[in-house]
Amino acid sequence: MSMEASELHDLSDDADYAASQQQGSASMMRCDSEKRSSSSEHEGAELIYLKDNVAIHPTQFASERISGRLKLTKQDSILFLSWIPYKGQTSNAKLSEKDRSLYTITAVPFTEVRSIRRHTPALGWQYVIVVLSSGLAFPPLYFYNGGVREFLALVKQHVYLARSGEDANVFLVNDFQSPLQRTLSSLELPSSLPVASGQSTYPLDGGSSSDSQGRTSAGVDNRVSQYVSRKQKSHDPTRDLSIHLLEKFSLVTKFARDTTTQLFSENNGFGSVDKRWNNQPVHSYSEKLTNIAEEKDNENHHSYPEKEHLNDEEINLVDVPADPLEFNKLSLVWGKPRQPPMGSKELTAFLDSEGRVVESKALRERVFYGGIEHQLRKEVWPFLLGYYAYDSTYAEREYLRSVKRMEYATLKQQWQSISPEQAKRFTKYRERKGLIDKDVVRTDRAFEYYEGDDNLNVNSMRDILLTYSFYNFDLGYCQGMSDYLSPILFVMGDESESFWCFVALMERLGPNFNRDQNGMHTQLFALSKLVELLDSPLHNYFKQNDCLNYFFCFRWILIQFKREFEYEKTMQLWEVLWTQYLTEHLHLYVCVAILKRCRSKIMGEQMDFDTLLKFINELSGHIDLDSTVRDAEALCICAGENGAASIPPGTPPSLPLDEGVLYPQDDDVL
Amino acid sequence: MLRWICWKSTVPVFIEQRYSLLFLVSSSSSGVGVSIRLSLRILISSPSMSYAYLFKYIIIGDTGVGKSCLLLQFTDKRFQPVHDLTIGVEFGARMITIDNKPIKLQIWDTAGQESFRSITRSYYRGAAGALLVYDITRRETFNHLASWLEDARQHANANMTIMLIGNKCDLAHRRAVSTEEGEQFAKEHGLIFMEASAKTAQNVEEAFIKTAATIYKKIQDGVFDVSNESYGIKVGYGGIPGPSGGRDGSTSQGGGCCG
Numbered sequence: 001m002s003m004e005a006s007e008l009h010d011l012s013d014d015a016d017y018a019a020s021q022q023q024g025s026a027s028m029m030r031c032d033s034e035k036r037s038s039s040s041e042h043e044g045a046e047l048i049y050l051k052d053n054v055a056i057h058p059t060q061f062a063s064e065r066i067s068g069r070l071k072l073t074k075q076d077s078i079l080f081l082s083w084i085p086y087k088g089q090t091s092n093a094k095l096s097e098k099d100r101s102l103y104t105i106t107a108v109p110f111t112e113v114r115s116i117r118r119h120t121p122a123l124g125w126q127y128v129i130v131v132l133s134s135g136l137a138f139p140p141l142y143f144y145n146g147g148v149r150e151f152l153a154l155v156k157q158h159v160y161l162a163r164s165g166e167d168a169n170v171f172l173v174n175d176f177q178s179p180l181q182r183t184l185s186s187l188e189l190p191s192s193l194p195v196a197s198g199q200s201t202y203p204l205d206g207g208s209s210s211d212s213q214g215r216t217s218a219g220v221d222n223r224v225s226q227y228v229s230r231k232q233k234s235h236d237p238t239r240d241l242s243i244h245l246l247e248k249f250s251l252v253t254k255f256a257r258d259t260t261t262q263l264f265s266e267n268n269g270f271g272s273v274d275k276r277w278n279n280q281p282v283h284s285y286s287e288k289l290t291n292i293a294e295e296k297d298n299e300n301h302h303s304y305p306e307k308e309h310l311n312d313e314e315i316n317l318v319d320v321p322a323d324p325l326e327f328n329k330l331s332l333v334w335g336k337p338r339q340p341p342m343g344s345k346e347l348t349a350f351l352d353s354e355g356r357v358v359e360s361k362a363l364r365e366r367v368f369y370g371g372i373e374h375q376l377r378k379e380v381w382p383f384l385l386g387y388y389a390y391d392s393t394y395a396e397r398e399y400l401r402s403v404k405r406m407e408y409a410t411l412k413q414q415w416q417s418i419s420p421e422q423a424k425r426f427t428k429y430r431e432r433k434g435l436i437d438k439d440v441v442r443t444d445r446a447f448e449y450y451e452g453d454d455n456l457n458v459n460s461m462r463d464i465l466l467t468y469s470f471y472n473f474d475l476g477y478c479q480g481m482s483d484y485l486s487p488i489l490f491v492m493g494d495e496s497e498s499f500w501c502f503v504a505l506m507e508r509l510g511p512n513f514n515r516d517q518n519g520m521h522t523q524l525f526a527l528s529k530l531v532e533l534l535d536s537p538l539h540n541y542f543k544q545n546d547c548l549n550y551f552f553c554f555r556w557i558l559i560q561f562k563r564e565f566e567y568e569k570t571m572q573l574w575e576v577l578w579t580q581y582l583t584e585h586l587h588l589y590v591c592v593a594i595l596k597r598c599r600s601k602i603m604g605e606q607m608d609f610d611t612l613l614k615f616i617n618e619l620s621g622h623i624d625l626d627s628t629v630r631d632a633e634a635l636c637i638c639a640g641e642n643g644a645a646s647i648p649p650g651t652p653p654s655l656p657l658d659e660g661v662l663y664p665q666d667d668d669v670l
Numbered sequence: 671m672l673r674w675i676c677w678k679s680t681v682p683v684f685i686e687q688r689y690s691l692l693f694l695v696s697s698s699s700s701g702v703g704v705s706i707r708l709s710l711r712i713l714i715s716s717p718s719m720s721y722a723y724l725f726k727y728i729i730i731g732d733t734g735v736g737k738s739c740l741l742l743q744f745t746d747k748r749f750q751p752v753h754d755l756t757i758g759v760e761f762g763a764r765m766i767t768i769d770n771k772p773i774k775l776q777i778w779d780t781a782g783q784e785s786f787r788s789i790t791r792s793y794y795r796g797a798a799g800a801l802l803v804y805d806i807t808r809r810e811t812f813n814h815l816a817s818w819l820e821d822a823r824q825h826a827n828a829n830m831t832i833m834l835i836g837n838k839c840d841l842a843h844r845r846a847v848s849t850e851e852g853e854q855f856a857k858e859h860g861l862i863f864m865e866a867s868a869k870t871a872q873n874v875e876e877a878f879i880k881t882a883a884t885i886y887k888k889i890q891d892g893v894f895d896v897s898n899e900s901y902g903i904k905v906g907y908g909g910i911p912g913p914s915g916g917r918d919g920s921t922s923q924g925g926g927c928c929g
Contacts, residue, residue: 431810435783438734442755479733479783480757517788551792555758563757610726610796614761 045073045080045107049154053144054083056103066103070141072154073107079158080107081130083141105138110159113173118148120169128152320603321537323596325638336633338626339370341572347376355394357383361581363390368581371572377491384578385504401497408496412467432477436465443482447567449490461489464499471503478513481506483559487571508653512558519652523557524550527588529646534592534635541603545612552613553591560587569625576629577653582636584654585647586629589639593631594623722771725885726778726902727878728793728826730818731803732811733782736837739868740803741779744878749869756781759793766879768886774906775882787821794825798894798902799833799881804852806836806865807844812851819859827901829893833881836865839872 049072056066068085083105108130117129119140126148127140143151152171155161164170350363357363364384372380382388388397415429423430440462444450450457464485469477485502492498511519527550532539542548555563560577562570577586595602598615607615636643650657729737738756743749745762762777778797780790794800800822804811815834822832836852849865856863862880866873885903888894894901 435733439755442753444754445752446754478785479755479781482755483757513785515785517785520789549792551789554789559757563754609792613759613793617759617761 045075048072048074048079048158049151051143051145051147051151055142055144056083056085056139057142058103058139065142067144068104070151072158074158079110079155081105081110081113082107083138103139108132110155110173113159115164115173116152116155116161116171117167118152118169118171120148320600321540323535323599324537325534325596325635336369336630338630339366341371341373342366342376342380343373344376347372347380355397356392357390360390364579364581368576368579371575374491374568374571377571377575378493381488381491381575381578382497382501382504384575385501386507387500387504404500405496408467408499411471412463414470415466432469433466435479436462436469436477436482439479439482440465444486444567447486447490450486457489460495460498461485464489464495464502467499468502468506472506472510475506475510475513480513480559483562484509487562487567487574491571508655509560511652511656520554520558522648522651523588524553526585526647526651527553527557527591530588530592530635530639530643531595533642533646534639535596535599538595538599538603545606545608547609547612552609552616553595555617556591556594557587561590564620564623565625566621573625573629580653582633583644585651586632586636587653588647589632589636589643590628592635593628594619596635597628597631720772721765721774721906723886723889723896723906724774724776724904725798725882726776726796727799727801727881728778728780728797729801729803730780730790730822731782731801731835732805732808732814732818735782735803735805735808735811736868737782737801737803738779740801740835740837740866740874740877741777743868743871743874745777747871749871751869758786758789764878766882768879768883771886772906773882773886775878777878791821791825794822794830796900796902797826797830798885799831800826801833801835801877801881802861803835803837804847805838806847806852807838807841809846812836812847812855815855829888829901831881831884831888832859832861833877834859834861834863835877836863837868839865840867840870 049070051070053067054070055068058064058066066085068083071082071084073080073082083103085104112132113130114133115131117131118126119128120126125142125144126146127142128148128151129137129140131137152161155171159173162172164172346366350357350359350366352358360383363380367380367384382397383390388400392400415433418426418429440458443458443461445455445458450461461482465477465481468481469475484505485498488501488505489495489498492501509519511522513519528539528542528548531542542550561573565573573590577590580586583589598619601607602612602615605611639646729741731737733755738753738760739749739751741760741762742753745764756779758781760779762779763774764777765772765774767773778793780786780793802815802818802822804815806812819832822830834852834856836847836849852865853863855861862884864873864877864880866877868874889896889903894903896903896905
């Protein structure tokens with residue numbers, strides 16, 4: 001085994017290879033090479049530890065994994081970490097020797113290591129992430145043969161290793177006081193917000209087995225008490241996130257700095273990385289938005305006195321305040337790349353022999369990062385929506401379906417049995433029926449499943465909505481409901497099953513349709529708080545221009561982007577939102593993500609409320625889903641605990657806080 | 671879709687998006703100077719693509735009375751019985767000609783359901799004209815006019831021109847509101863009135879244009895301070911007398927009804 005004594009220490013980002021997904025050697029980082037070269041020579045070092053079959057996964061593809069040997073050596077009482085890829089692995093045809101050597105870790109002294117994060121999932125390989133004091137993180141080192149615990153135990157014998165108070169899986173090497181504080185201050189986030197509601201983010205690690213009852217377990221009392229007093233240190237999801245934040249944020253700044261100093265210049269063998277920047281979906285997305293925006297650009301007379309200067313890429317005549325988060329670079333590093341949709345083999349692996357979802361959190365995570373193959377949606381959506389319990393068996397679900405089928409028939413019978421004579425004396429019923437009749441024929445009729453005259457699916461939609469308006473007479477029917485029902489019916493097929501899935505969805509989103517619009521206003525308010533947190537210049541712009549009501553995001557939130565994406569994409573987005581994996585309110589972060597992509601357009605052109613509303617409306621059909629979700633994830637992680645605190649408890653789709661009056665009534669109206 | 675460009679630095683003009691797209695699509699940083707010049711040439715040959723004024727309209731009324739269909743008939747000259755219900759607001763735009771002046775109408779088509787009133791109210795701001803629509807075959811949509819009017823009076827500027835439209839006049843056999851009632855209501859509340867059909871296009875053009883003519887007259891009469899955009903009027907380049915307007919060329923102000 002010979003060492004590649006490369007002077008380049010190329011670090012991809014952490015576990016998730018946010019950027020490296022795109023190309024094999026993407027997202028390289030280069031350490032300060034001069035500094036490192038001094039430590040690359042070390043003769044007479046004592047071998048402390050040697051572990052074979054420790055691998056790096058530069059991409060998702062199994063064929064591109066690089067196996068190697070992990071070593072700990074000691075010289076002059078300093079412990080060094082090395083990882084050397086095996087030479088001449090035939091399976092790695094796609095990666096050249098050069099590529100592989102980029103990942104080589106050559107004798108990094110532990111004096112430069114800040115922390116080691118341990119991941120020991122129940123399923124899959126254990127790995128560690130080594131984070132340097134400089135903030136850079138090496139890519140995860142996967143221990144194919146296990147032994148992470150032993151590795152750490154050995155490290156501990158030679159260096160001072162302290163388990164982080166914030167996260168039991170993080171071991172601090174060069175201890176410093178408060179990672180959380182440091183992280184947040186480096187983000188310059190306002191810290192005046194109250195302590196977060198822990199309930200709005202799901203724990204990332206640990207406690208997964210107790211999660212089996214799914215999101216319905218998010219009890220109201222529990223939530224309130226957590227909101228009021230929350231000082232539990234163990235399994236605090238936001239703290240966990242903040243460690244992520246720490247690992248990643250420093251990476252971001254370094255990333256940004258290095259990129260601008262031509263790290264990826266052509267003559268250093270990183271040509272492919274350059275290309276990646278151009279092909280990056282996030283990048284092209286923003287370009288695309290700029291293009292649409294330019295196409296839409298009009299009407300805005302006074303801000304363009306001299307349009308002859310149009311040739312600038314950015315036609316911003318006004319100085320646009322910089323994005324405090326450097327968002328463009330952020331999501332490259334933070335949001336995980338999307339995976340292909342979950343297939344049936346994968347789904348089966350989540351089920352035990354009797355059909356229970358063993359690790360509901362793992363399932364939700366999987367769906368969060370890639371969605372579901374269409375033919376499986378029928379099976380998975382009822383779980384995500386809360387209609388099926390994760391710990392139910394095949395038999396129990398079969399039984400549930402039959403019981404619910406009868407219950408649905410009974411409910412449906414209630415309005416079906418209304419005679420014309422009775423209907424004459426039942427204005428509310430007539431009005432509702434009239435409204436529903438009018439709307440179902442105006443819902444997705446261009447979509448094959450609902451097109452044509454006398455379409456039976458349209459009839460089913462009408463029956464379900466009318467039945468729902470009896471099931472939940474207080475809420476009744478409101479426009480937008482049919483937009484939610486349409487994909488559900490398309491996926492579930494069966495009328496009763498669709499009804500109960502719809503009921504489950506409305507348990508959370510019903511407040512969107514409250515007569516007083518309270519649910520909508522709460523969400524729009526939370527959105528404004530999130531923008532304030534994540535992009536204060538943009539927030540100030542909205543404030544100055546009387547746009548703080550965020551009505552321009554009304555349609556986005558009311559029907560969760562149903563009108564902004566094509567049908568299939570909407571279903572993909574919804575199942576991601578429904579996992580409630582990182583937060584119950586990912587949709588709000590999606591709003592922020594889109595707004596941030598347009599921020600320079602909005603502020604540069606000095607859009608007023610009308611122009612902004614029109615601009616946002618016309619983004620429909622031009623938003624790239626994958627990069628937007630990725631941005632949203634990045635923003636959610638970035639906002640962390642402060643983000644969660646910006647969203648008042650009970651904000652839909654959180655379950656309502658007060659079970660008393662679910663749907664405030666207004667007697668004047670229908 | 672229009673693109674704002676500047677002509678000789680002093681005369682602001684709009685040209686239609688399809689032209690600008692044609693020439694600006696290759697606007698790399700080096701090629702734009704040329705493309706601008708090309709655009710200008712198009713401009714010179716088609717002065718009718720510019721406008722003297724832009725009026726903001728808002729279409730309001732109960733759900734299902736045909737607001738979106740009226741808009742589509744006006745902007746696209748077609749009737750689409752199958753279309754998605756409106757959530758929030760949709761936009762349309764068209765050029766018309768009044769007094770030989772090209773005028774652009776930017777039309778906001780709102781959702782009609784009661785629940786969304788609080789949102790809809792925010793759209794009144796800065797509207798120069800409103801089309802208040804009811805369905806002549808559904809009495810209740812007529813009965814709700816007063817509450818719509820109250821919203822409009824409360825949230826729009828006082829000089830907003832309101833056109834009352836009794837839609838679906840092609841369905842005379844199902845009529846539930848007489849023409850006289852419509853006329854009476856309009857008279858009482860100082861509205862312009864027309865019955866129309868988005869399906870047959872009857873009076874659709876006329877309704878939009880007559881509203882614009884009324885607004886235009888108010889400008890001529892000095893009712894508006896056109897430099898104040900809260901009146902829903904934006905001034906274009908003002909002076910060039912276009913030959914025949916945009917794609918309609920119609921200045922007819924036909925009123926009446928089809929009852």
